[in-house]
Amino acid sequence: MRLATLRNGTPDGVLVVVSPDGTACAPAPVPTLQQALEQWAAVAPALGAISAFPLPLDPDRLAAPLPRAWQWLDGSAYASHGALMDKVLGVTPVKTDLPLMYQGVSDTFYGPHDDVRMPDETLGIDFEGEFGVIVDAVPMGTTAAAALAHIRLVVQINDWSLRALAGPEMKTGFGWVQAKPPCSMAPFAVTPDELGDQWRDGRVCLDLLVDWNGRRFGAANGEPMGHGFHELVAHAARTRDLVAGTVIGSGTVSNPNFREIGSSCIAERRGIEVVDTGEARTAFMRFGDRVRMEGRMADGRAPFGAIDQQVVRA
């Protein structure tokens, strides 16, 4: 089952169920995805039973599947990315075996084709291609094994970042606020079964194709997370209940062979350049730049649809 949200002038939009070919949709029996998640056990069967899709899906009306959420917690679960980022940001964080996670702004998720407003080109505007999950209500203290059943939907995210602010904010110990403006989401939130055996061990084992201004920039696979999403959910729920609709991200998708397959963010490439040549050569994004991101199954399908948007001056 694939779900999308169409703009209707309200902050949460209107929920639709998307046809298998992604070109049509049907109204959902609840108005919003947030409401569906709050009563998932009751609503999901009705959503899944829909087999007629009478309405054409207008790409221009697509909002993020969850246009705002009560909570957004982002991990950094790819070790090959983390090591490079420490280099490029100039930080030497203490090592931990626990998942890394910060809380980010959740009152806005950009739709897949929205212009992304940034205040200043000199702040190191960067994309971060990620996968994410949306949970129903998760009680405090839920184990990783039990958390798997709370993962109701999988999404694809661009975690916009301002790199010039990221290092200084890390060094305060308080984490990121200014360095992390709102994220974007790809058109469709999908149930894990849509990913077949490419959803395994709490990991989204798809290639994430990232194109910057029409050129392939990265094609990392989501599999090698150091902690699976169920472990990230359990980490988040250790000392708090998670409300239905909480979104949890993987952090930038990265593979150890990034020199061959590329990266899901500019900062990682810059880190490689620093390691290889002593200096970062790839500049960050400029106003007017576009980024496209599409998770691809082994059979070529793109279950989340594509993020394809440009950066503009706020």
Next chain:
Amino acid sequence: MRLATLRNGTPDGVLVVVSPDGTACAPAPVPTLQQALEQWAAVAPALGAISAFPLPLDPDRLAAPLPRAWQWLDGSAYASHGALMDKVLGVTPVKTDLPLMYQGVSDTFYGPHDDVRMPDETLGIDFEGEFGVIVDAVPMGTTAAAALAHIRLVVQINDWSLRALAGPEMKTGFGWVQAKPPCSMAPFAVTPDELGDQWRDGRVCLDLLVDWNGRRFGAANGEPMGHGFHELVAHAARTRDLVAGTVIGSGTVSNPNFREIGSSCIAERRGIEVVDTGEARTAFMRFGDRVRMEGRMADGRAPFGAIDQQVVRA
């Protein structure tokens, strides 16, 4: 004008306007505080015009004035507190002239008398007495001077903290997630004019009386913030729009003469003990412990009412 929210079985409760003596209330012309904040210019005059308070205010029905918010950003604006905390947490963060700020869980604010659920007594359960503000919509890039007019309400907050987790999370650079469970709010959100000249330069110049298990623990005044709330709001809005209903906290209220007047959190007292005697002697909270917090005007009034609640095992 003082506003409160009564439980009615919904997550956002129902908004009421509170009588000057705090014992009675009147229904508001909008259902929730969130909705009032989204249309503040239109709603505030109607709220302020209410002068008859036909309903007794039942303390047992009090929720947090804003029971959940789209965003909670907490500062650390008292220098005397920050220096001690670095010692007690064993961190040496890089100094900055910018405000310190992290994003915390906002989907739940405990009501003033709610039991506070904690998973484990060994995690260093601590209170943090703070003041906070609630803004209407603040556009990205708003200056500190312009931010002052967006501060629509002032609140009093207990930012619950788990100190055993705080230092390790700071050292990752990602900031706090597990160390910061949901906060509590005192009964009444008040317009700045309710504080008279004790609201000045974006600061809540009230004594915050903190009692732990019936004993006075602290009585710091809110005035000596290194950055005023308007500066915290501008900091938060540098790279994002703030949606109406965003809550921004001061961080633990602290004064340089903390040896005489006490502290608004246990960790600060422990820091003093470390400095003075080489070791922390005051233990953190136990299940069943109570904390009471009440901001007091020079004339003795308590405009926010009091937080008075106990910690229980989750």
